[in-house]
Amino acid sequence: MTKPNTILTDTFGREHTYLRISLTERCNLRCTYCMPADGIALSPKSHIMTYEEIYTIAKEFVEHGVTKIRLTGGEPLVRKDVGRILEQLATLPVELAITTNGVIVHRFIDLFKKIGLQKINVSLDSLDNDKNTAITRRDYFAKVHDNIQLLVKEGFEVKVNCVLIKGFNDNEIVDFIELTKTQPLQIRFIEFMPFDGNKWNLDKLVSLEEVLKEVYAHYDAQSFIRLKDAPNDTAKNYQIKGYAGSFAVISSVTNPFCDSCNRIRLTANGQLKNCLFSTSETDLLTPLREGKSIVPVIQKAVGSKKKIRSGMETLEQFKDPDSHNNRSMIAIGG
Numbered sequence: 001m002t003k004p005n006t007i008l009t010d011t012f013g014r015e016h017t018y019l020r021i022s023l024t025e026r027c028n029l030r031c032t033y034c035m036p037a038d039g040i041a042l043s044p045k046s047h048i049m050t051y052e053e054i055y056t057i058a059k060e061f062v063e064h065g066v067t068k069i070r071l072t073g074g075e076p077l078v079r080k081d082v083g084r085i086l087e088q089l090a091t092l093p094v095e096l097a098i099t100t101n102g103v104i105v106h107r108f109i110d111l112f113k114k115i116g117l118q119k120i121n122v123s124l125d126s127l128d129n130d131k132n133t134a135i136t137r138r139d140y141f142a143k144v145h146d147n148i149q150l151l152v153k154e155g156f157e158v159k160v161n162c163v164l165i166k167g168f169n170d171n172e173i174v175d176f177i178e179l180t181k182t183q184p185l186q187i188r189f190i191e192f193m194p195f196d197g198n199k200w201n202l203d204k205l206v207s208l209e210e211v212l213k214e215v216y217a218h219y220d221a222q223s224f225i226r227l228k229d230a231p232n233d234t235a236k237n238y239q240i241k242g243y244a245g246s247f248a249v250i251s252s253v254t255n256p257f258c259d260s261c262n263r264i265r266l267t268a269n270g271q272l273k274n275c276l277f278s279t280s281e282t283d284l285l286t287p288l289r290e291g292k293s294i295v296p297v298i299q300k301a302v303g304s305k306k307k308i309r310s311g312m313e314t315l316e317q318f319k320d321p322d323s324h325n326n327r328s329m330i331a332i333g334g
Contacts, residue, residue: 007299008065010274012307014261017067018232021054022268023082024074029101030137031125033163033192043269049285051081055088057266057284060294062092070097070121074268077104083111090115099123099161101136102144109154121159121188122148126169127176135168152183159186164206166192173214180245187247188235191254193276208236208251232262252276258308264301272298274305 008016025042027035049057058069069089076082077100090096097119098112105120112120124144126132132141151158160179164170176187192205215224219240227237227246234257235248251257265273270285282301284294 006064007295008061008264008302010302010305012305014259014305015065016262016264016302017065018070018263019058019061019066019068020070020072020263020265021058022072022074022266023054023076023085024048024079025268026078027073027075027101028078028103028138029075029140031101031123032135032137033165047269047285049268049270051085051088053270053285053288054085057270057288057294058089059092060298061264062094064295064298066094068095068097070099072099075101075103077108083108086111086115086117090117095119097121101140102147103140105147106150109150112156113154118155119157119159120151121161122151123161123163124148125162125165127172127179131169135165148185152185158184159188161188161190163190163192164211166204166206170206170210170214173211174218177215177240177247180240180243180247182244185245186237187245188250189247190250191252193252202253205253207254208249209254211249232260233257234263252309256309272301274301275309277309278306 010016025048058066062069069092071082071086071089073079076098079085086096086098096115096117098117099121100123102122102124105122112118122144124132125135126141127145129139129141132144133139148158148160160176162169162172162176164173173189176189179185180187189206189211191207215238223241225239225241227239229235229237234252235250237246237248239246261275263276265276266284267273267281270283270288271281272284273281282297284297287294287297
């Protein structure tokens with residue numbers, strides 16, 4: 001019997017205990033940083049993992065040391081059999097979480113409570129209705145805002161993911177932080193990252209340093225608390241003294257957290273990505289359908305993981321547009 005987690009430990013000694021599973025490439029929003037304006041060519045339905053295949057692959061990972069599974073998309077909740085998938089995965093001895101755009105999350109509150117899913121990340125990039133409509137290309141701001149309030153009221157642990165883009169929503173940093181004054185929310189500011197079709201360039205990025213500069217300009221230094229980060233945390237965590245919630249910055253570009261990375265990603269069409277920025281993928285679905293063991297395939301994929309950002313060790317390398325021959329974020333799952 002394979003020693004737990006042996007196949008999930010890479011050549012740099014990083015143990016991968018966190019699996020992110022994309023359930024679908026479909027979404028009911030069209031966020032500019034996630035999806036090209038013309039959309040993407042969806043994988044044929046026959047290429048998408050069935051709920052049985054998702055469970056089988058997840059179970060294999062759990063048997064080898066995965067302790068947390070987060071479901072992503074696209075928008076995971078638009079998948080018709082998402083309830084069945086959630087109920088099956090909840091039988092595994094893992095912490096189960098989900099990332100959603102919040103549009104239809106209210107329909108699943110009873111199910112989340114039933115299966116014990118408590119951690120929910122909701123994407124919201126502006127507190128202004130018009131700006132939110134511009135970036136999502138859909139008019140659902142009121143619904144998402146109301147659903148965040150509902151999730152908090154129902155006792156869920158809610159994080160709000162905000163992708164910062166210079167000249168668009170970087171003037172809302174304090175407004176977002178003020179949401180944590182009376183509510184136990186965690187606001188997570190995410191650096192704008194390059195993916196196919198999202199017109200990324202470094203000039204649009206709002207760095208960790210710039211976020212903190214804005215915070216120091218508005219809040220007294222003595223009220224600004226640096227919280228202790230959890231092991232393997234992607235975020236640098238902060239709080240304003242006396243506030244009910246907190247905020248964090250995910251600085252994947254300017255201050256990457258690769259040394260402690262414990263994440264691995266499974267796309268909706270059964271491809272394993274050992275890094276969010278990796279240009280290569282490993283097919284798990286084909287060998288699974290052929291009745292072969294996927295254990296050696298997983299082990300090889302994890303073993304080939306680069307030390308930093310899929311080999312882009314410097315910011316100069318990362319700035320090179322030819323370095324980002326990657327899928328759109330919607331097809332990866334975040």
